[in-house]
Amino acid sequence: xxQAIRKYRRYASLAFQETIAYRIxxxxxxxxxxxxxLVIFLIWMAVFSGKSEVGGYxxxxxxxxxxxxxxxxxxISGSSEFRISRxxxxxxxxxxxxxxxxxxxxxxxxxxxxxxxxxxxxGVACLGxxxxxxxGVLPPDAVSWAAFAxxxxxAFATKFLLVYVFSLACFWTNxxxxxxxxxxxxxxxxxxALIPLSFFPLWLKGAADWLPFKSIVWVPASAFTGxxxxxxxxxxxxxxxxxxxxxxxxxxxVWSRAMRKVTIQGG
Amino acid sequence: MRPLRTVKLFFRFLxxxxxxxxxxxxxxxxxxxxxxxxxxxxxxxxTVLFSKIPSIAGWTEWEIIFMLSAIFISEGLVSFAxxxxxxxxxxxxxxxxxxxxxxxVSPILQILTFTMGIHGIGNMALGAVLFxxxxxxxxxxxxxxxxxxxxxxIVSACVIRTxxxxxxxxxxxxxxxxxxxxxxxxxxxxxxxxxxxxxxxxAIEAFVIFVVPYAFISYIPAVWLFDKAWWGVFAWAxxxxxxxxxLLARAVFYRGLKAYDGSxx
Numbered sequence: 001x002x003q004a005i006r007k008y009r010r011y012a013s014l015a016f017q018e019t020i021a022y023r024i025x026x027x028x029x030x031x032x033x034x035x036x037x038l039v040i041f042l043i044w045m046a047v048f049s050g051k052s053e054v055g056g057y058x059x060x061x062x063x064x065x066x067x068x069x070x071x072x073x074x075x076i077s078g079s080s081e082f083r084i085s086r087x088x089x090x091x092x093x094x095x096x097x098x099x100x101x102x103x104x105x106x107x108x109x110x111x112x113x114x115x116x117x118x119x120x121x122x123g124v125a126c127l128g129x130x131x132x133x134x135x136g137v138l139p140p141d142a143v144s145w146a147a148f149a150x151x152x153x154x155a156f157a158t159k160f161l162l163v164y165v166f167s168l169a170c171f172w173t174n175x176x177x178x179x180x181x182x183x184x185x186x187x188x189x190x191x192x193a194l195i196p197l198s199f200f201p202l203w204l205k206g207a208a209d210w211l212p213f214k215s216i217v218w219v220p221a222s223a224f225t226g227x228x229x230x231x232x233x234x235x236x237x238x239x240x241x242x243x244x245x246x247x248x249x250x251x252x253x254v255w256s257r258a259m260r261k262v263t264i265q266g267g
Numbered sequence: 268m269r270p271l272r273t274v275k276l277f278f279r280f281l282x283x284x285x286x287x288x289x290x291x292x293x294x295x296x297x298x299x300x301x302x303x304x305x306x307x308x309x310x311x312x313x314t315v316l317f318s319k320i321p322s323i324a325g326w327t328e329w330e331i332i333f334m335l336s337a338i339f340i341s342e343g344l345v346s347f348a349x350x351x352x353x354x355x356x357x358x359x360x361x362x363x364x365x366x367x368x369x370x371x372v373s374p375i376l377q378i379l380t381f382t383m384g385i386h387g388i389g390n391m392a393l394g395a396v397l398f399x400x401x402x403x404x405x406x407x408x409x410x411x412x413x414x415x416x417x418x419x420x421i422v423s424a425c426v427i428r429t430x431x432x433x434x435x436x437x438x439x440x441x442x443x444x445x446x447x448x449x450x451x452x453x454x455x456x457x458x459x460x461x462x463x464x465x466x467x468x469x470a471i472e473a474f475v476i477f478v479v480p481y482a483f484i485s486y487i488p489a490v491w492l493f494d495k496a497w498w499g500v501f502a503w504a505x506x507x508x509x510x511x512x513x514l515l516a517r518a519v520f521y522r523g524l525k526a527y528d529g530s531x532x
Binding site: 031032042047051172173174175186199201 | 468
C-alpha cells in the first residue's frame with residue numbers, strides 16, 4: 001500500500017514539474033478560459049446594469065459565483081484528454097499497459113499534479129480579479145468553508161472522471177475533436193459555469209439536477225455564496241459523491257471494453 | 268480561364284475531402300452532433316438568460332439570436348469549405364508543404380482545401396433553422412437594399428473569417444513550433460461579435476472593429492438591419508473589409524513562405 005502511494009505520488013510530482021516546464025500550452029489554455037469568462041462576465045454585468053437584482057441574485061453574489069466558476073474551470077483543466085487521446089492514437093498506450101501501474105490511477109495522479117501546480121496561480125489570479133471588481137460575498141461560517149472544500153474535492157473527481165471517460169472514446173474513433181467539444185459544451189452548460197442552474201426552467205433544471213456536471217461548478221460556487229446550505233447542500237454533496245463513485249466504475253467498465261477492442265498499430 | 272479552373276478545382280478537392288471524411292463514419296457522426304449540440308447550447312444559454320430579463324443594452328432576445336445564427340452560418344460554411352487553414356502548422360512542420368509548392372496549383376487553394384470540417388454541416392443546419400426562426404420574430408423595416416444586403420454580408424463574413432484564420436495560422440512560418448495556439452486565440456475573439464459588442468466597453472469594441480474586424484461578421488450588419496444607430500450604414504463596407512483582409516492574408520502568406528525553409532527531412 002505504502003509503495004503504491006509512493007508510485008502514484010511520483011506520477012503527480014512529475015506532472016507538477018511538467019506543467020512548470022511546459023508553460024506555453026498551459027498559458028494558452030488559461031488565456032482561452034479567461035477570454036470565455038471575460039465575455040460571460042461582461043454580459044452578466046450588462047444584464048445587471050441599472051437593476052438591483054435579477055432572478056433572485058444581487059450583483060455581488062453573481063460576481064462571486066462567476067469568479068468561483070472561473071476558478072473551478074481553470075483549476076481542473078481538461079488537458080489530460082490530449083495526453084490520453086494522443087497515447088491511444090499513436091499506440092503509445094502499449095507502453096502504458098506494460099507499466100506496473102494502473103492507468104486510471106496514474107491519470108488521476110497526473111491530473112492532481114497539474115491541478116496543484118496550476119492551482120496557486122489560478123487562485124491568485126481569481127483573488128486579484130475579485131478584489132479589482134468590487135465587493136463580493138464570502139462563506140458565512142467555518143461549516144460553509146468546509147463544505148466548499150469538500151465540494152471542490154468532489155468537483156475535481158467528477159471533472160477528472162468525465163474527461164477520462166470521454167477520452168477513452170478515442171479507442172473507437174480517430175480523433176478527439178468532436179468528443180472534446182461535446183464534453184466541454186455539456187460541462188460548460190450543465191455545470192452552471194455560464195449561468196446558475198437556478199435560472200434554468202424547470203424541465204432543464206430537472207435534467208441538470210440528475211446529471212453529474214453540476215458538481216463541477218454549481219455546487220461548489222453555491223456552497224461558497226451560501227445559496228446552497230443545510231440539508232439541500234448535504235444532499236447535493238451526497239449525490240455528487242455518489243456520481244463520482246459511479247463514474248469511477250463506469251470508467252473501469254469502459255476501459256475493460258476498450259482493452260478487448262484495442263489494436264496497436266505497429267511502428 | 269484561371270479563376271474558372273480554381274473554382275472547378277476547389278469543388279473537386281471539396282468532394283474528395285468529403286468522401287475521405289465520410290469513410291470515418293463514427294467520427295463524422297460525432298463531429299456533426301458536436302457541432303449542432305454546441306450551437307444548441309449557445310441558443311439555450313440565451314433563452315435561459317432572457318427568461319429573466321427583457322433586453323440587454325437595448326437588444327432583444329431574438330435580435331441577439333439573429334446575430335448568433337448569422338455567426339453559426341458563416342462559421343459552418345468556413346469550417347466546411349476552408350478548414351485546411353488550420354493545418355498550416357502541420358504542413359510546415361512535416362514539410363508536406365514542399366509537395367504543394369511543386370504542384371502547378373495555387374498553394375493557398377491547396378492549403379484551404381487540404382481538409383474539410385464535417386462539423387460545419389451541423390453548424391450550418393442549426394444556423395439556418397435559427398436564422399429563419401429569428402427573421403419571424405425580429406422587426407426589420409424591409410427594403411430592397413436590406414434583402415440584397417443579407418447574402419452580401421454572409422459571404423463577406425465567410426471571407427473575413429477565412430482570411431483572419433488563414434493569416435493567424437501563417438504565424439507557424441515564423442514560430443516553427445510543434446503546436447501553435449496563437450490562431451486559436453485570435454479565433455476566440457469572434458466571441459465578442461456574438462453579442463452586441465458595445466456591452467464589452469469601448470476598448471474591446473474598437474479592437475474588434477479596427478484591429479481584428481470580427482465586428483463586421485455580425486454586429487455591424489445587425490446594427491444596420493435593426494436600425495440601431497446611424498453608423499450601421501458602415502455595414503456596407505463589409506465586402507471591402509473582406510477584400511482588404513483577403514489581400515492582407517495573401518501577403519502574409521507569401522511573406523511567410525520566404526521564411527519557410529522546409530522541414531529538412
